[in-house]
Amino acid sequence: MRSMRKFVFGVAGCLLLNATHVAQAAQSPATRPSGVVVSLPTHVAQAGSNAHYKQVEQYLRKTFGEPKWKDYYDLYVIVDRLARANGLDDRPWRIRTIPTYDINAFATEVNLLAFFDGLLDQVDGDRDALACVAAHEMAHHTQKHIPVSVGERQQILQRLRQEVVDEVTAENEDLRKDLNAMDIGAWVTGTAGQVTGRTGSILTGIVGSVLQSGRRRRIAEAEQRIKTIYAEKEGQRKKEWRELSHRHEFEADKFGYQYMVRAGYNPRGCITMFNVIERMPTSQLDSDTHPLTSDRIAAMNALTTQYPPAKLANEGKSRLASNSKPLGYGISRDGQSLQVKSRAGSNR
């Protein structure tokens, strides 16, 4: 579980929500109705499937105990339906709940969908809202939204710094030597602070009075150029990462919306979800990973015009009719998640 990449570190561009705080979520009273599980959208409930869902319930009760089994049950029903209604049952999916009170979810590893307890409490009993979250995360996987990790970003920025030093010191070996004497290497690897602000101490401490004023000025100018060029390149790179991340979120909202509606869920579930996010203080803040919630709501409303729900629901209905057998399930081999099997894997 520790290896999972979390949005709060800015790593996975794969999360539905902005991070929030335990204390805030804890203020909301528990809304979980006891003993209630997700009921099936009527148009997809199949004759004979009740026995299957009864078996699922028994298996999950035995495996996860109270009250966790209900979360897994709800998620199984939803992910199975999303997969079959959208032709996404050619691969297994994995579901994991995380006992942390963040209002968040994310997609990671291969086809893994992870949901924090804080989020599950907020959408408890609302299958449309939970389907919106699950579909959004599935969309991150299907659209191959591979995030640039924190470690990768650090390496990229380090290379940028080295490039800038090389550029400024090109064809000037003396200048390079002087800058090396100022421990420019530490700045390049990010182990030192700013490259600038060091000239004074270096000049007096290391090189001292032997420096001629022209050389001194040249070093200071080189430092200034390095600082300016790097700031521009770093800003550009961070802007690109931010735009990519926002684009991924809008895409996941768009595909997720279509997935959920095809599977027979009400798109209002997404608005419910966005309203939960909007109540978080972080939702009003400019984020490097997620667009403003108000912009996501506007985009979602536009989607209902662009892709009318009735048409999508009909598409899903016929797909589910020809693919009516629910997918298999079981604990994944690492024992950490519930597997919803692929169509091929379900027939064993």
Ligand SMILES: [Zn+2]
């Ligand atoms: Zn997302």
